[in-house]
Amino acid sequence: MRCRVIGMWGGYPKENGPCSGYLIEQGNFSVLVDCGSGVLMEVQKYIDLNDINHVMLSHYHYDHSSDIGAYLFSRLVNTKIGRANEHLQIYGPNDEDIKRKVEEVEYSKFSSFNEKSEIHIGPFTFTFLRNIHPVETYSIKIESENSKIVYTSDTSYMKELIDFAEEADLLIVESSLYEDMDGSSSGHMNSKEAGLLASQSKAKKVILTHLPHYGDLENLLKSARNEGNENIDLATPGMLIEL
Ligand SMILES: [Zn+2]
Numbered sequence: 001m002r003c004r005v006i007g008m009w010g011g012y013p014k015e016n017g018p019c020s021g022y023l024i025e026q027g028n029f030s031v032l033v034d035c036g037s038g039v040l041m042e043v044q045k046y047i048d049l050n051d052i053n054h055v056m057l058s059h060y061h062y063d064h065s066s067d068i069g070a071y072l073f074s075r076l077v078n079t080k081i082g083r084a085n086e087h088l089q090i091y092g093p094n095d096e097d098i099k100r101k102v103e104e105v106e107y108s109k110f111s112s113f114n115e116k117s118e119i120h121i122g123p124f125t126f127t128f129l130r131n132i133h134p135v136e137t138y139s140i141k142i143e144s145e146n147s148k149i150v151y152t153s154d155t156s157y158m159k160e161l162i163d164f165a166e167e168a169d170l171l172i173v174e175s176s177l178y179e180d181m182d183g184s185s186s187g188h189m190n191s192k193e194a195g196l197l198a199s200q201s202k203a204k205k206v207i208l209t210h211l212p213h214y215g216d217l218e219n220l221l222k223s224a225r226n227e228g229n230e231n232i233d234l235a236t237p238g239m240l241i242e243l
């Protein structure tokens with residue numbers, strides 16, 4: 001299994017980097033997890049849009065989902081000119097309005113998931129944990145035959161994540177805030193909490209994501225590593241992790 005970080009900024013994109021988007025691949029099979037602002041442009045550096053037929057959205061905040069509208073139109077155009085021959089399948093938390101908006105564009109389909117769902121797509125199995133965040137949001141676990149990736153998306157720290165992420169080969173953990181900031185009311189984690197989860201879950205490799213646009217990110221990294229798991233790095237656009 002491979003994970004390509006497409007974007008990792010919290011809230012809004014930067015000149016040279018999109019918001020959340022992760023391309024998960026095994027062999028020739030690809031799933032895009034989250035499709036925030038800037039992702040649709042950046043992902044084309046690595047893959048033809050017509051070669052991704054499954055997009056999994058953790059929640060509907062713009063920094064995780066806003067490029068999906070343009071993705072639907074790309075599939076419409078590319079199907080009509082003969083470059084795409086499969087529907088674009090969008091998965092996300094249940095939302096009638098989103099389902100209607102996806103399916104009113106021809107050649108796209110919508111499926112919902114919740115905490116009880118187990119979704120099999122190609123070589124991958126997806127399971128979910130409900131987060132603490134202002135809108136319905138899920139942590140996502142992606143398992144293939146030999147490896148396991150856990151992506152927290154946006155959430156305050158919660159104990160349930162320790163089991164969910166246990167011994168993940170790759171933990172993609174949000175670290176929206178610096179150690180001296182409190183994320184419990186805004187639905188986010190600070191660097192100490194991200195580091196704590198990295199340590200408690202015994203994740204084998206960890207990347208900090210959903211990064212803040214201010215401060216020194218090296219301090220964010222240092223603070224997370226201080227909690228005991230040394231195998232932590234900052235996510236960067238284009239970063240490739242092979243498991
Ligand atoms: Zn959010």
Ligand SMILES: [Zn+2]
Binds near residue numbers: 154
């Ligand atoms: Zn976010």
